[in-house]
Amino acid sequence: MKKQLSLNLIMASLCVAPVFANAAVTQEAVVKHYADIAHSVYSDSLTTAQSLDKAIDALLASPSQATLTQAREAWKKARVPYQQSEVFRFGNAVVDDWEGQLNAWPLDEGLIDYVAQDYQHEMGNEGANANIVANRTIQVGNQKVDVTKITPELLAELNEIGGSEANVATGYHAIEFLLWGQDLHGTAAGAGERAYTDFVVGAGCTQGNCERRREYLKAASELLQNDLNWMEQQWSADVKGNYRAELLSDSAENGLRKMMFGMGSLSLGELAGERMKVALEANSTEDEHDCFSDNTHNSHYYNEQGIYNVYTGTYLRVNGQLVSGPSIHDLVAEKDAAAAKDIKAQFDRTRDQVHTLVDSAEKKQQAFDQLIAAGNKEGNALVNDAISALVQQTASIEQAAGLIGVNNLNPDTADHQF
Known part of the structure; x- marks a missing residue:
């Protein structure tokens, strides 16, 4: 993780001047390179999900503290490229319509498995204590579902059962809960502490239903890979009639608007608002993004890195390869070199400020759930400083958009006031 961070910082420091300073950069080239970055990010997301699946197989083949720890580390590594993909959500409906099955949160974990007796869930959620792992049939309101055989298809059908968005049965956070269990520390130090014996077959099984818990974890992992494979194909240059082809057949102006809207909306409404402001104002660990693993600081940072990637036209792949090409920054610099320098400096300041959350967790042992404590x-x-920096970054995104002819951007605020 630290190596990835340092390489990203080195890469970004090289992107102050336009990449193609000696030749005019076209809007079409910038949009095409945006699609190239998206494909690289989703390809890495798929690759790391496959590595996670192998680690899960190792855990299930031989449950131990060592194999559980290795699966947890593989989950954290899988989050690195995926969190950088969220900048593609806003403006690209194909991503936003699909994303919920992979990254929906917060979730009422009692839908999935055992929870503490004082577990707090969404008011009125009739599926909040359904416990799929412990039951062959679940009843949610008037809906009765046979869950005898846990499959990827079944889990997908159970998302939002009973009409509650908190009923999340799939994706990274369902897998996170199964690997870590509930974080019962509140705003004190510590993450979830699920025992590896929750996955032991036979007499050593803790909490019961270990066979079904194993089946659930494997099914969720398979679905995650299937979903990521589909999205990787949507951005591939080798697949005809996919979303990439649709994007590139549209006008470059519309493509740029999607890029800028995605950056601004993730920066403002989603990251500053939903993922930071909500949790901070409520002092609520229930609204923490990676609440079971205490990995929230990294998820926030890599969201910001994703925004940075799109602006600079760069992405550092998990294998160390730097993807670089024509960027929005280049287009801005051609219009106003001084403004481009100021805007890039604001992006640098914002990324550095969000990185202080990582520093707090890694150097001071204060994770995000402790930072938001009353x-x-x-x-x-x-956290407030990070929010303020993201708001300022969004203003710079709007400034950049205006300079390259994308007016009235109106990034999504998610109904938050800043």
């Missing part, structure tokens, strides 16, 4: 003035201020 009474933690220093931690609250750190």
Whole structure:
């Protein structure tokens, strides 16, 4: 993780000047390169999900603290490219319509498996304690479902059962819960502490239903790979009639608008608003993004890195390869070199500020759930500073959009006031 961060910082420092300073950069070339970056990001997301699946297989073949730890580390590595993909959500309906099955949160984990007796769930959610792992049939409102055989298809059908968005049966966070269990530490230090014996077959099984818990984990992992494979194909240059072809057949102006809207909406409404402001104002660990693993600081940082990638036309792949090409920054620099320098500097400041959340977790042992605790003035201020930087970055995105002819951008605020 630290190696990935340092390489990203080195890569970004090289992107101050336009990549193609000696030749005019076209809008069409920038949009095409945006599609190339998207394909690389989703390809890496698929590759790391496949590595996660292998680690899950190793855990199920021989449950131990070592194999559980290795599966958890593989999950964290899988989050690195995926979180950088979220910048493609807003503006690209094909991504936004698909994303919920992979990354929906917060979730009522009692739908999936056992929880503590004082577990807090969404009010009125009739599926909040269904416990698929412990039952062959579940009843949610008037809906009765046979869950005897846990398959990827079944889990997909159970998402939002009973009409509640908190009923999340699939994706990264369902897998996260199965690997870590609930984080019962509140705003104190510590993540989930699920025992590896929850996956042991036979007499050593803890909490019961270990066979079904194993089946659930494997089915969720298979579905994650299937979904990522589909999206990787949507951005591939080798597949005819996919979303990439649709995007590139449209006008370059519309493509640029999608790029800028995606950056602004993730920066403002989603990251500053839904993922930071909501949790901070409520001092709520239930609204923490990676709440079982305490990996939230990294997820926030890589969301910001994804925004940075699109603006600079760069992406550092998990194999160390740097993808680089014509960018929005190049287009802005051609219009106003001084403004481009200022805008890039704001992107650098914002990314550095969001990275302070990573520094807090790794150097000071204060993760995001501790920073948002009531009474933690220093931690609250750190999160507030990150929110403020993201708001300022969004203003720079709007400025850049205006300079290249994308007016009235109106990034999504998710109904938050800043």
